[in-house]
Amino acid sequence: MGTLGTQPQVDSVSIGRAxxxxxxxTxxxxxxxxPRVPSRGDCAPRYRNGEQGTCVNDKPCRGFGVLDGKQVICACFVRREGCDEHERCEVRQSRCVKESEPTFNLHL
Structure with missing residues (x-):
């Protein structure tokens, strides 16, 4: 017959208390x-749902042109350089989402 290991001790005073x-x-x-800046040029990518990104520094941006100091950069909210190729910048969720994700009836 095997021996039983030591059983964990439970402090009976803490049971039931948060x-x-x-x-x-930290x-x-x-x-x-x-601050956002207007899109310039005709290189803005079009998303599958019909919406489109922006054109920043003559490059397609899956997000918005924003002013960072004295430099205009592409960003989708906290994601610098915008969304990946198969994503879109979704304003309703303030983040990048997959292109295949529906636009309407979002559960927030």
Whole structure:
């Protein structure tokens, strides 16, 4: 017959009570909201749902042109360089989503 291992000890006082609340060890910094700039040129990519991205520095941008300091860059909210080739910048969700994801009836 085998021997039983040691059984974990449970503090009977803590059963049924919520764990203590501890402060976060680090604080997060909010992402800066960069001002948008208008699209220029005719290179803006068109998404499968009919919407389109923008043209930034004569390059297709799957996002928006934003002013970062004195430089105009492509970004989709916190994602610099915009979305990947098979994604679109979805304003309703403030992020990149797959091109195949539906536009309407989003569950937020």
């Amino acid at each position: 764990p203590p609340v501890e402060a976060f060890r 604080t997060g910094q909010p992402a800066p909201l960069l």
